[in-house]
């Protein structure tokens with residue numbers, strides 16, 4: 619594991635592996651002229667900028683990242699819509715009996731009448747308390763039903779159907795640098811749901827620890 623960043627109370631993003639660097643992008647592009655360099659020069663950074671700005675994106679697909687992600691199902695459902703240049707493998711409730719682990723909201727937000735996507739500000743304290751009680755009751759009932767179904771002899775693959783969207787799941791996500799930038803642009807944006815934004819931020823923070831990536835991402839995320 620290269621870096622671990624906690625995205626939520628019980629979730630996490632771990633950067634497991636990285637293949638390539640800004641130099642890999644440059645050499646993938648320079649091969650068309652039969653050229654190769656050993657270290658990055660200012661001309662190479664200008665080349666990266668030119669390539670990205672002009673949508674010559676294939677060299678950016680030679681850098682690969684692998685993450686381990688622990689997140690609630692409703693976040694992973696949004697995240698897994700990102701398919702191109704990505705590989706996903708997730709724990710299976712057909713084979714594994716799930717722990718009683720559900721996502722816990724840090725704060726409850728009000729519904730917004732006039733915004734299609736998203737929510738309004740935080741709920742008033744009393745309303746938030748009431749929401750928490752309703753939520754806890756529902757989660758507890760789901761896990762109880764799950765246990766009862768298993769005890770009654772139902773197979774795991776069917777018993778899991780009563781579990782909530784807030785169930786914590788875990789997976790490996792591998793993606794190219796190109797796919798990563800696409801994900802970050804969409805999921806750091808304020809239109810994205812706050813919960814997946816927290817994960818996108820954790821992904822960004824972990825990639826920023828990799829040599830060369832802060833400058834490369836500042837180019838890719840600004841255009």
Ligand SMILES: Cc1cc2nc3c(=O)[nH]c(=O)nc-3n(C[C@H](O)[C@H](O)[C@H](O)COP(=O)(O)OP(=O)(O)OC[C@H]3O[C@@H](n4cnc5c(N)ncnc54)[C@H](O)[C@@H]3O)c2cc1C
Nearest residue numbers: 696699700701702703704735797800804805807809810811
């Ligand atoms: C704020 C927000 C709200 C959303 N709301 C919804 C929703 O209500 N319902 C819902 O179902 N999804 C929703 N999505 C998911 C969204 O539609 C995308 O599926 C998701 O963001 C992944 O992006 P993508 O399709 O570009 O990624 P990928 O599938 O990884 O594709 C990456 C890129 O590859 C190219 N590409 C992919 N497939 C093709 C193709 N067949 N032909 C040509 N080019 C292709 C496109 O350029 C695409 O941008 C939402 C996303 C966001 C960010």
